[in-house]
Amino acid sequence: MRQEQKMNAKSFFMHDSSVGGYISPLFSSYKNTISLKQDIRKSPFLCVQRVDPPSTKERTKAAIPANRHNIPHPFMDLGVWYKTLMIERVADLYRTAGGFLGHAAQIQQELNRFIPLIEDNLFLDSISLQTALEYERKIRNFIVNQAKHTSFDFPKFIFGFSGNSKVAVEKTNGRFIGG
Secondary structure (H helix, E strand, O other): OHHHHHHHHHHHOEEEOOOOEEEOOOOOOHHHOOOOOOOHHHOHHHOOOOOOOOOHHHHHHHOOOOOOOOOOOOOOOHHHHHHHHHHHHHHHOOOOOOOHHHHHHHHHHHHHHHHHHHHOOOOOOHHHHHHHHHHHHHHHHHHHHHHHOOOOOEEEEEEEOHHHOEEEEEEEOOEEEEO
C-alpha cells in the first residue's frame, strides 16, 4: 500500500531538468516554471500582496453581537463589545422603570472595563484610540437622547466616562434633567 502511494505521488510530479528536479503539473506550462537562474522576484507565482487588516469600524459593522451576559472585554474585541453594549444593554436601559437602575449599573460596569483602555492608551495605534473615543461619545449621546424620549420617570443616575467626565440622567414629573 505504501509503495503504491509513493508511486502515485511520484507520478503526479513531472521531471524537469531545467530546475533540477520534479515540478507540479499544476503549472500551466513549462514556461511558468521557475529556473534557479531567474530572478525569483519576477515570478508570477510568488506575488505577495499586502492586505491591511480590517479597521475597527469595519469589524464592528460585520460583528455579531455577543450574549448580553457574556460580553467580551473591549481590549479583546472592541467592535463586538461596542455592538453588543449598544444593542443588548443600552437599548434596554429605558424599557421599564423598574429595570432602569439594574440596567444602568450593568452599563456602568461595562464602561468601567472600557475606561482604562482609553486613559492608559492601551490601543495599538491612534486610529483605534480615536475609534474608541468615538464609540464612547456615541454611547454617551445615545444614553442622553433616549432619556429625553422616555415615557416614564426614573431616578437620577450618574454615568462615569473617561477623563473623569460624567453624565447624569434623571426624569422627574415628565421633565428630563441632566445631560
